[in-house]
Amino acid sequence: MELPVVRRSLRLRRPQSKRPRTSSVVEPVSPRRSDEATSDSDFAPSSPGSSLAGDEEDELFSLQHERKRPVRIRKAIDPVSSHSAPTPRSPGRCSLAPPEVLTLRTALLDWYADHFRTLPWRSSPIYQKGGLLPLTHSVPHSPSSPGAPYAVWVSEVMSQQTRLSVVEGYFTRWMAAFPDIQALADAPREKVNQLWAGLGYYRRARFLHEGAAQILSEYNGRLPEDVPTLLKIKGIGRYTAGAISSIAFGKNVPLVDGNVERVLARLCPGLTSPREDGEQRPPLPAAYWDLAEILVRDVQCPGDFNQALMEFGATLCKPKAVLCEACPVQDMCGAYQEAVELGVENPAEYVTKYPIKDPKKATKVRNETVFVLVACVRTTSGYKYLVLQRPGDGLLAGLWEAPNVVLQSKTEAGKAKTYKTLQSLLSETIGHADEARRETAYTKMGEILQVDVGKVTHVFSHIRQTLNVRLTVLQHPDGDGTLKDGKTSTGVPFRWISEEELKTGAVPTQMKKVFAAAEKKLPRAHKLR
Numbered sequence: 163m164e165l166p167v168v169r170r171s172l173r174l175r176r177p178q179s180k181r182p183r184t185s186s187v188v189e190p191v192s193p194r195r196s197d198e199a200t201s202d203s204d205f206a207p208s209s210p211g212s213s214l215a216g217d218e219e220d221e222l223f224s225l226q227h228e229r230k231r232p233v234r235i236r237k238a239i240d241p242v243s244s245h246s247a248p249t250p251r252s253p254g255r256c257s258l259a260p261p262e263v264l265t266l267r268t269a270l271l272d273w274y275a276d277h278f279r280t281l282p283w284r285s286s287p288i289y290q291k292g293g294l295l296p297l298t299h300s301v302p303h304s305p306s307s308p309g310a311p312y313a314v315w316v317s318e319v320m321s322q323q324t325r326l327s328v329v330e331g332y333f334t335r336w337m338a339a340f341p342d343i344q345a346l347a348d349a350p351r352e353k354v355n356q357l358w359a360g361l362g363y364y365r366r367a368r369f370l371h372e373g374a375a376q377i378l379s380e381y382n383g384r385l386p387e388d389v390p391t392l393l394k395i396k397g398i399g400r401y402t403a404g405a406i407s408s409i410a411f412g413k414n415v416p417l418v419d420g421n422v423e424r425v426l427a428r429l430c431p432g433l434t435s436p437r438e439d440g441e442q443r444p445p446l447p448a449a450y451w452d453l454a455e456i457l458v459r460d461v462q463c464p465g466d467f468n469q470a471l472m473e474f475g476a477t478l479c480k481p482k483a484v485l486c487e488a489c490p491v492q493d494m495c496g497a498y499q500e501a502v503e504l505g506v507e508n509p510a511e512y513v514t515k516y517p518i519k520d521p522k523k524a525t526k527v528r529n530e531t532v533f534v535l536v537a538c539v540r541t542t543s544g545y546k547y548l549v550l551q552r553p554g555d556g557l558l559a560g561l562w563e564a565p566n567v568v569l570q571s572k573t574e575a576g577k578a579k580t581y582k583t584l585q586s587l588l589s590e591t592i593g594h595a596d597e598a599r600r601e602t603a604y605t606k607m608g609e610i611l612q613v614d615v616g617k618v619t620h621v622f623s624h625i626r627q628t629l630n631v632r633l634t635v636l637q638h639p640d641g642d643g644t645l646k647d648g649k650t651s652t653g654v655p656f657r658w659i660s661e662e663e664l665k666t667g668a669v670p671t672q673m674k675k676v677f678a679a680a681e682k683k684l685p686r687a688h689k690l691r
Contacts, residue, residue: 273472283317285309355668369397409465421475427517448475
């Protein structure tokens with residue numbers, strides 16, 4: 163289906179240059195969908211600056227790729243081009259004339275040069291205002307330096323579905339522990355999980371770890387520069403590959419995240435297409451990528467331009483509370499001009515209708531009731547808490563948690579059976595020095611306190627858990643020495659850890675909430691110092 167042509171009368175401020183270069187642009191040709199599709203391993207369509215942070219299972223998104231039709235090329239002046247190269251067709255039949263492309267590039271780069279945020283992984287722009295040639299792009303020698311390929315890779319993965327204010331601290335600690343690809347590849351998985359704990363979407367940490375090992379074995383420890391090769395690395399999808407290639411290596415390749423989609427959809431409402439009922443539907447993902455490719459195709463500083471698009475979407479062209487009065491491309495914004503033509507009283511509010519989105523299907527959320535036993539033993543060196551390690555795959559893979567069982571029956575008999583299972587597990591993990599006495603170890607310990615803590619609620623992307631927490635405090639008769647780490651009879655690793663280890667170890671947010679609730683129920687004399 164062809165998308166509608168949208169042509170608008172724009173008030174352009176054409177940038178001047180003393181040394182113009184010629185570039186090529188294209189008459190719009192309608193896109194054609196391909197039957198081919200590849201899976202993109204990026205975790206979210208909105209990366210830097212989006213709003214989520216928490217312990218959630220990763221979700222993978224697939225993006226459609228398109229075959230290119232023949233294009234009709236005409237010449238135009240472009241002072242920010244790096245060479246005379248054919249610019250591909252404008253997708254979605256959204257009409258962007260050559261001067262508009264030029265004006266958009268210059269306006270966004272000028273704005274970014276003045277307003278870019280200082281971040282620990284971001285180098286200063288090489289773009290210079292006033293028609294000056296950009297500074298020379300160079301790859302930093304230190305892998306952890308701002309703008310270095312490794313730093314860009316880690317930051318982009320961390321920033322997917324996570325607020326930048328949260329990412330900054332995690333990034334700094336990560337680089338201190340794993341300053342380069344070699345250090346990351348050599349690190350034990352436990353250490354990687356520990357540094358990631360609380361950031362959410364834990365599969366990202368595993369992919370970084372496995373990707374580092376792959377880069378060492380297949381690419382001599384160096385991140386590739388081109389997108390096709392980057393896509394072969396574990397966990398790197400089209401967005402992350404575009405970010406690394408353009409920002410770290412200065413390649414003219416596009417990237418599209420949620421911020422960029424929003425900016426492009428408002429600049430070019432013609433990307434949308436009508437449904438059978440006359441309403442508009444969202445653009446195909448390929449339409450965004452094609453338009454982003456046009457804009458970055460022959461820019462001299464593609465990394466700056468791509469970051470300008472994302473930064474603009476994150477700070478001005480936001481989902482709500484849009485700052486149109488400060489917009490450097492207001493005269494080019496199709497959505498804003500549409501509002502003006504319609505006589506809308508508040509154009510800034512009007513533009514938030516873009517991007518058009520199909521009604522969301524209700525996400526099926528599974529409700530679970532979970533019984534959790536927080537078991538702590540008072541020893542001569544303080545309290546120790548029992549934690550078990552989750553399986554290496556799936557939700558919260560490899561992290562540590564209090565013993566818990568999903569309630570299968572809500573009858574009183576079912577609840578009693580569940581707690582009996584947990585008490586039996588606790589007895590098994592006491593780890594008495596005399597294995598023959600292990601079964602009775604629990605009964606020989608002095609029980610200081612057993613109390614129902616109450617309920618803790620935690621929501622994953624697809625699971626709503628109600629955790630019924632019971633606290634058991636024990637006095638170990640033999641001191642610290644018999645609290646050994648080990649494995650249960652079913653092979654599940656367990657450990658006895660301190661309160662400090664609960665805070666700094668690889669313990670998910672869900673369980674930190676449980677332990678925090680339990681600690682409040684400790685008698686004052688027994689509270690941890």
